[in-house]
Amino acid sequence: MKGKKKVAGLVIYFILLLIPIYWMLNMSLRSNADILASFALYPKNMTFMNYMKIFTDSSWYMGYVNSIIYVAMNTVISLFVALPAAYAFSRYQFVGDKQMFFWLLTNRMAPAAVFALPFFQLYSTVGLLDTHIAVALAHCLFNVPLAVWILEGFMSGIPREIDETAFIDGYSFPRFFITIFIPLIRAGVGVTAFFCFMFSWVELLLARTLTVTAAKPISAIMTRTISATGLDYGLLAAAGVLTIVPGAMVIWFVRNHMAKGFALGRV
Amino acid sequence: MEKWSNNKAWLLVLPVFVIVAFSAIIPLMTVINYSVQDILAPGQKVFVGTEWYREMLGDYRLHEALWRQFLFSGLVLLIEMPLGILIALAMPKKGWGVSVCLVTIALPLLIPWNTIGTIWFIFTRPDIGLLGAGMNNWLGIAFDHTANPLDAWITVMMMEVWHWTPLVALLAYAGLRAIPEAYYQAARIDGASAWSTFLFIQLPKMRGVLTIAFLLRFMDSFLIYAEPFVLTGGGPGNSTTFLSIYLVKIALLQFDLGPGGAFSLIYFVIVLLFSFIFYQALQRVGKGEKV
Incomplete structure (x- = not known):
């Protein structure tokens, strides 16, 4: 019942x-x-006129390609730097650990509107304007803290005896981390990867500010459906349907990691 | 859990610090700079001290937008947190249903925010939208979010709950999956009811992910801009002018970076303060538990 x-x-x-x-x-x-x-x-x-337009006009479909490139870069960078940091926060006590941990999250707390101009100035000063890596790096500002926080939560759920046993058994830290520890928090890594992908994928303001043509993301190209005669709702909806596809594929790939969860007795 | 004390752990944190600080520090300093200057023209700036802060803090429209924002974020948290946990609990644990549920539930999260606003604008229009026409023609309820402030609020809330409850559900689901089967076996042996299993095993074990979900939903709903702006434009009147919508009005449409900078920093401090309070409170809630 x-x-x-x-x-x-x-x-x-x-x-x-x-x-x-x-x-x-x-x-x-x-x-x-x-x-x-x-x-x-x-x-x-x-x-199928709306879809035809997107698939035949390179300024449209290149938007998807650009978005996928910088989002993939961002997800990889975020996970790569966040995994060891989250381990440090969950296992060790060190000078400034609590302050540092909270400071990370504060980077998600500022309203973006006024920050767009300084971002533009910063990235044009270092000569990265209109490149994929610029958007990927800028999105690290909000994705890396999120990744650290989510992963830390999952890592703290793993009993520390597992680490101790592995070290006694003579595992080096990198070997222990990659072959024993990361598989244990697969659910967390899956969720984190998806969230990094998702937040980078839908972010509009920074991505639009930092790109001109070469790396212009789909979310910015979609604003072109607004013209003098009003919005082309059909075209926008078609573009919207297509924006779902890559993310749905990502979650399809990580679904097993999310579902399997925890399996003790691996050591 | 006692932690090992070791300052070498900083080496593991360093890459994160560098990569975040690169994008964080200079823009923040620049905005602080804006907020204490009157920028008359490019290259022509006058130092004005705290004038913009005083002007912004005394602005009654800002106060109104702030109360609206608190009401909005409060409702968001009250609805989305329990709903998300319920969905996660109801989702299947294995089999083909898992994949179907996970993919379906993630769909709203993947649509760019301005597109969500536009789709909901059409979706709720009384003449050509499914929800709007359904309410007016089939149910006979006069519903028009462009004319009635209450309807506008209901529409924005529906959109928000539709859009973001999946985030809470996904985090809660992953948290549930991370609970070792041994805990459930122990509960079964003790003859624990479903409710006490939830209260004493699942909820404490999910504390970490739920803290993140709560803080994320608080921050993101407090900073919400694109969806309500596209859907209602802040209206009718000012009834859905949330804090960000008002900020953009001041900072970008009037192109006033001084007051805009001061507004942004006040805004930032409010989000920071409340996030900190919530974080401390949520940390303390779990301290008593020995799970």
């Missing part, structure tokens, strides 16, 4: 979650004039 209620609740939640997404899909398969002219539960004059 209880199990059934759970499933029913979950199904209702997922239906509600999918309705706006269905609406976006519906809009993406209609022309803009059609969307604005009448209400339609499903596209009556179905057209």
